[in-house]
Amino acid sequence: MKANVVSPTVDAVMAAERAASFTKRSIKTTAKAEGLMLAMSMLDLTTLEGKDSPEKARALCRKAARPDVSMPEVPAVAAVCVYPNLVSVCREELAGTGVRVASVATGFPSGQFPLEVRLEDVRRAVGEGADEIDMVINRGAFLAGRYDEVADEIRQVKVACGRAHLKVILETGELETLDNVRKASDVALGVLCEFAGHGETGGRGYDFIKTSTGKVQPAATMPVTLVMLEAIRDCWMRTGRVFGMKPAGGIRTSKQALHYLVMVKETLGDEWLNAERFRFGASALCNDILRQLRWMKTGVYAAGYDQSEA
Secondary structure: OOOOOOOOOOOHHHHHHHHHHHHHOOOOHHHHHHHHHHHHHOEEEEOOOOOOOHHHHHHHHHHHHOOOOOOOOOOOOOEEEEOHHHHHHHHHHOOOOOOEEEEEOOOOOOOOOOHHHHHHHHHHHHHOOOOEEEEEOOHHHHHOOOHHHHHHHHHHHHHHHOOOEEEEEOOHHHOOOHHHHHHHHHHHHHHHHHHOOOOOOOOOOOOEEEOOOOOOOOOOOHHHHHHHHHHHHHHHHHHOOOOEEEOEOOOOOHHHHHHHHHHHHHHHOHHHOOOOOEOEEEOHHHHHHHHHHHHHHHOOOOOHHHOOOO
């Protein structure tokens, strides 16, 4: 099937100005606390390092299920995101918690592996118990204008996911322009539309598009995320299909998280303000949210070393 997607041209200046406007909203104490709790529930708590181990993964899972034992009112995060070899460890540790297991696959982060190797990476992660797969597109093919090839690879990965939901990583830091970000978003959403209605099991959410691996700079930015949200909005208005959005990489502070939530609300509406339709890919963000919530509760800021890495 051809990726015959006609994407609108993006006005980069206006996108930057519009994105900046979301940082100027006044969010008061009660709304701020609610927003931080919501952001915590939307986190994909992530570790994607060469030093990752089963012990670190188990510790991360315990933190995901109960982010701060001194504040039991803080919700669990949405998912833990790890490399495929740690999926079974996380599946066992998270049993009964409601926290999902996400896994990067398809030769993450480069995607520069033979397609069959990438597909087997997905099948094995799903076989080990992954609820969600975060794949990377072939940026080389996309930048060369081979959109049908990119679309076909996304299609094959989606089939390999089986019951698992798919998040398509565009790696926007390598796409060079906002026009390319919009085009890549539309290509991915066009493929996902082919499967919509088949992967939504038990109210467990939707397929997503995602900004970044977190391994390339710039990663998530507000203008890039705005362009992708608008692609989701336009797809929804055109087809009625619902898809989620995940900015990942570089979102480290509670203040930034609130800015992103404002952008989601004003672009897609309250229906997208939940973990089924919006996620943050982050690790440092979790601890900053906890520090802010503890300060709001006690009037005392926690030091950086008071929060665990995992």
